[in-house]
Amino acid sequence: MNPEQILFILFGAVSLIGAIAVISFRHPIYSALSLIVTFFAQAGLFVLLGAHFVAAAQVIVYAGAIMVLFLFVIMLLNLGTLSVKGAMGSKLKGLAIILGILFAAEGIYIAVNALNDTAVASAEPAAASVTTTTYDIGELLFSKYILPFEVTSLILLAALIGVIVLVKRERQEES
Amino acid sequence: MENMPLLVLILSSVVKILIIVHMLIIGVMVMIWAERRVSGWMQDRLGPNRVGPQGLLQPIADGLKFMFKEDLIPNHVDKPLYVLAPAMLLVPALITVAVVPFGGSITLFGYEIPLQIADINIGILYILAITSLGVYGVVLGAWASNNKYSLLGGLRSSAQMISYELTLGLAIIGILMLTSSLSLRTIAIEQGAYPWQWNFLIHFPAFLAFTTAMFAETNRLPFDLAEAEQELVAGYHTEYSSMKFAMFFMAEYMNMIVGSAVVVTLFLGGWHFFGLENIGGPVWSGLISFGIFFLKTAIFLFVFIWVRWTLPRFRYDQLMNFGWKFLLPVALTSIVVTGTLWITTGSRLIVGIGNVIAAFIVVSIVAGLLVMNKTPEPAIQDDDSRFTPTALDAVE
Amino acid sequence: MALEYYLVLSALLFTTGVIGVLIRRNAIIIFMCIELMLNAANLAFVAISRSLGEATGQVFVFFVMTVAAAEVAIGLAIIVSVFKHQQTINVDEVNSLKG
Missing domain, CATH: 1.20.120.1200 (NADH-ubiquinone/plastoquinone oxidoreductase chain 6, subunit NuoJ)
Incomplete structure (x- = not known):
């Protein structure tokens, strides 16, 4: 070998x-x-x-x-x-x-x-x-691959904004 | 290196690894002594001076004490992770040094041996990858301790390390663009012999951002929120004793030493100093270059201690604001400005001046925005609503 | 090493991920299994890129990693908010869209 x-x-x-x-x-x-x-x-x-x-x-x-x-x-x-019990048979x-x-x-x-x-x-x-x-x-x-590369940056931006929106809404409901 | 027989290659590598690892461990001991002596000097007191000349043997006495202490494992901990965590912090600190070039090259018995353990072509990425692993030791040690202070320290530390790692990575991109290589040896050689050719002048804002981020990565004051004694007992290593605690301690100092070596390589010209490194024969020039590198690292380590005893600790929201609203924009601007000016003018002088001006503008804009948006600080009330231990809400 | 060995390993890793998604009920572990599957695909990409002697496969790995990073950020945010609403992350118990 x-x-x-x-x-x-x-x-x-x-x-x-x-x-x-x-x-x-x-x-x-x-x-x-x-x-x-x-x-x-x-x-x-x-x-x-x-x-x-x-x-x-x-x-x-x-x-x-x-x-x-x-x-x-x-x-x-x-x-x-709080371990999740396997509900599956x-x-x-x-x-x-x-x-x-x-x-x-x-x-x-x-x-x-x-x-x-x-x-x-x-x-x-x-x-x-x-x-x-x-x-x-x-x-x-x-x-x-310049176009896919730029699109990836859009995906990252969308993820960034998405996460902020998810967390923000949470906080408004609490207060 | 290609025309070297395998035996010589292996032998020289083993010797280099042995020397460097031992220098690191001894360096940790010297740093512990130096920190206490320098802090004593800065505070107009003596510091340890009883064991050995000038107290130099104090770290050995401390080390012996650590070894003879009881190695306590509390009942409530998660045992496998509790034992593993110190090692997971120490090992990344040790192996980062593998790609740092600590000198030119030495010619022995007809073979030219570069003073570097491994010159891999993605050297700087390797360093970023390995430093990002240090956070596991902290997080796992904190979680396995099953103690709320440890957990809070661990959460703080992981949030801090993730935030500052971005700056660490972005700040070096300007250098990579001008050097067009990821190899640390190439970066060091490209900088040339004279201080005004070194990267810290061309990328001054990036240099400051990188250094600050590195202070944060090593969890040193003013960024030692993870182990703030007044708030969290000792943070993530509250439950640790004996050699396990000593390993956390050693890892912190080792990170400092390796971090200084990286800064010296990236920004401060590596082993170059006014052409001094070329004096003498093939053996002497190698040794002199190693000595220059050693001295530069030592001076930078002194800056570490100096900063620690000069600046007070940040509050958690200040820490996050500073990382995200100042350091990150400065690092990003440095990339844009360096790229644009390098393509259009091709002059290092213009890139250097442009970087400073752009960083100044960005910092003023951010500071101006912060002042304009500043909501009047609420009067301190008796309820503890303002106190959020991890301050996860601090970044808004 | 022949290409086949890497592809077989990649298939085995992918299958482990699939089985994990099928038998585990913890949303975080299911999420980790998805990462495992993405990684198995990455391995196949790199192996084929090597055997073709060009870098295109590795460019695709780069894209997969970026998308995985975005996905993890959003996915974990969703898991955290689901947990805040329903105090569970068992995927069998999380069955109502309205909190």
């Missing part, structure tokens, strides 16, 4: 275990922590894939901002004492898991077989050491 395979197995295993932990822990704080572990392992996978910028953005955006918000809300609502839960496994099998089948006659499969495999620099991504963002 070469180092890349060992690292792939390591990061892949950590991210899968973390993901399973997210849906198995009772307490939301532990779920959130497992999710952070998963995000980190995925950042590691991104580095393996030569996508350094995306890996850093992953840690900054997901681990540094989004998950802090989650923890903040969990702590603010103090959900620890065990039969339904079993059905959900069986369907999930079927879904996973489908996904794996597609990943392994169905790519054969697409452009991805016929493309020349890139050299192992190819890394995408921030420059490449920036150039694409500001030339070919």
Whole structure:
């Protein structure tokens, strides 16, 4: 085994275990922590894939901002004492898991077989050491994808205003 | 570095890591001593001077005391997270230093060894990513302690860190635009040998904003709302004792040291000083550049202590107002002005002057708006309606 | 590493997210599972971008992250206000649109 395979197995295993932990822990704080572990392992996978910028953005955006918000809300609502009991029957839960496994099998089948006659499969495999620099991504963002890029800023603005409206209305009703 | 055999690469990296980590830990001890001595000096008293010459061994005595204290874990805490939290604060503080270039390069046995643990091409993003993780140690320690003072301290601290991280990130974009590289080594080299070429003059408002945001990130006075003794006992580490408390303490000082090193690299010319770093042979020039970097960092650390004993603590709403209404607009303006002037004129002098003027205008506008909209302060009443412990309503 | 391994891992992560949405009743955990699914998609994007040798996939990851950030801000605000009104975030009990 070469180092890349060992690292792939390591990061892949950590991210899968973390993901399973997210849906198995009772307490939301532990779920959130497992999710952070998963995000980190995925950042590691991104580095393996030569996508350094995306890996850093992953840690900054997901681990540094989004998950802090989650923890903040969990702590603010103090959900620890008020754990949400699974109202779902065990039969339904079993059905959900069986369907999930079927879904996973489908996904794996597609990943392994169905790519054969697409452009991805016929493309020349890139050299192992190819890394995408921030420059490449920036150039694409500001030339070919300039319109989506600007639209994203509108989405962020809408989110900003939306959140302020949600919170403001709350306060007026209280007073 | 590419033509180096793997063995030499690994060996030199291990040696560099050992040296830097130990320098950080010793630096923490020296900083604890220095803080107490300098504060003593500023307040016209002595400070610790009994253990060893000038009291230099005082931190060792303190450390021994910490180790022999009982490592108490209260019954009501969430044990796994309670134990994990100090480590989650200390580890980010330690690994940030990996991308900081602390000197030019040394040639030993025919190999040119750069004085930096890892020169990755997204260096500055790595630093932003890792510093944003420090908040977890605080938040989790606070939550796991299951204590209202700890929780309030943790909430305050996380809100503060999220708010000031934005400024931290935006303030460096001007530098990135002019350097067109994310590598800290390139940024340091691009600045040149003389103080008037360094980034702090070209991006003066951004420099001030970045430094202030960094004070806030390290939870130092005047931004130590998270551990304000008079209000919250000791904030998020109220329930911690012995070495676990010492780890929180060490992480704070380590963050200070690493933060100073980052400021020196980004804004104060790195290891350059009037070409002094090029004197001597391949070995001496490396050592001299390291010494220059070390001295600059030490001077900046003195500024940290100086500020702590000069300024009083902010009130929580003042803190949020300052972060969102002054620092953030200044950082944003600096991006726009730097970009526009650099494209149109291409002169660093004009960019520098433009930045200062624009920041001045923005601050005046914001201050003017605040004064115009100021509602008369309600007279202090006896009911505690004005007191909101986390002051989450402060940002409106 | 072949592309397939990354895609299989991505499929498994996505499925974990789907199962989480199906079996958990806590709105915050369901929300986290959605993030998990978005991330699984990101992994597939980056893997394919690498195998094609161009950066377009990573540009899409950038967009996904931005949208995820916006979504989290709004979603958590909604969860907080729902909790304030109904004192629960069990998605089975939150079934009336009028508070």
